[in-house]
Amino acid sequence: MLMVSEGNPSMVEGDRIQEVLREYLPNHRDIPEKLVEAMSYSLFAGGKRLRPSLVFAGAQAVGVDPDKVRPLAAAVEFVHTYSLIHDDLPALDNDDFRRGKPTCHRVFGEDIAIMAGDALLTEAFSIISRDQECTDLSAHRNLLDAMGQALGARGMVGGQVRDLMASQEFSQEDLEAVHSGKTGALIAFCMSAAAIAFAKPQAVITAIKEFGLEVGLAFQIIDDVIDETGTLEEIGKNPGSDRSGNKLTYTVLMSTTEATELAERTFVSASHQLASVALDPEPLMAVAHLMVHRRA
């Protein structure tokens, strides 16, 4: 329904997700206005809303009504936004612009940006704790633990630290460890979240997670390719800027053609993960296909 609706699916989906985010943005009068402004500025700065789409697709794949994972969809976008705000800080990537708009710390100052990130991360856990329907205590535990693992020292933060500390002599294995933490862990969590919350069989959860990790990797490889081959207009920054900024990228290790082929092989390998378990692969395959075959 959500990813495969007729007409303009991405717009229908996008509107729905904007609405979900607005619903869960904290708006209590006890919250300093500036903090809500900074959180809201970055939340509504025009992302692709990929992660909420993955939550909805993951729900459809295992037969859960997408309306039942609205809190999860909001929470993962809160988390993604927190990670962008902190990554953009002067002490990390030092990015002044994101998607053509000044980054959070350029608008609100570094202090407020750090706090806005902290608040978004915290609210994400609150939203799931309070609002996400779960079938039982162990499903609730597993869901929050899986999110913590995806985001913490073994997941997103760990991947970012690996990236910060990487030397210019890196192997493909090092690069996979960076991206599996920075990008893959959250993508795998998004896809498997509904299955965890609604206590689907462990084999189903594991298959979706493995699928998500591989698709996340293919997504990242294509990101590096697009950074080389996209136009300024398509990607909102100068082509080749990641590679010239001394970041670790696949296009340092191989040609863009080889990288595109690697992404394709990774995507095909990922699709096998969904073959032998009891779920409908279509919703996850559809969004994964868009992730790996995009041009910007």
Place this chain on the structure above:
Amino acid sequence: MLMVSEGNPSMVEGDRIQEVLREYLPNHRDIPEKLVEAMSYSLFAGGKRLRPSLVFAGAQAVGVDPDKVRPLAAAVEFVHTYSLIHDDLPALDNDDFRRGKPTCHRVFGEDIAIMAGDALLTEAFSIISRDQECTDLSAHRNLLDAMGQALGARGMVGGQVRDLMASQEFSQEDLEAVHSGKTGALIAFCMSAAAIAFAKPQAVITAIKEFGLEVGLAFQIIDDVIDETGTLEEIGKNPGSDRSGNKLTYTVLMSTTEATELAERTFVSASHQLASVALDPEPLMAVAHLMVHRRA
């Protein structure tokens, strides 16, 4: 048992808490070493371990075996440490030293310090999700939601933002709003966490929370007094440094004698909160007494 043991209670308590922290520090081989070093450096930089003590005292007050709240005790110290690391950053309080040791960003760099804080916050939620025994789904939900509220935009982060944005023309009410968020919310959560996790009556939870908020305020007032009256040796920094640093303090609004009296009145008022509910006030009163009648 924990707070009132014979001999040297604070040392017994301190050893026990060190052990709990070591137990929950993530040590998986997938985690970048530098990240664990930074998290561990700040966790073991010699704090008073007040917040874990409050968790244990809160457990005793409502008849819960303190061994059953070890994960909670670890989690709240993780959270407290995260908040110190982020508050010390150059963009916020810009502190080079804490408890006589270089702050996390001075040792590991700002980038790793921001990430270490993010990881500690995330791990705190993971520890509770995974390891904290709860009686049922609704207790587990309430526990994590209460922690989220205490830490998020309405709690600790909100208080910090209020502090950052405060002008020098502030009222006692403004100051209370800052401290109730920055300090009081987490203290109240620590004290009430066992009662929430083990589904004690709502009246008991509310009474402990109100007690914690008032004790937190008295604690902060005394903090400001000690900043004026303590010696360099006692407080590890130059006396009067907070006031001269243009921070909002009670000693700008009133004399140290008046502030001490206000703290005492607040403490007495707090103690009434515990009078009419079914709990043993002694463990909480004992630790609160130490908090408000300390000299450093």
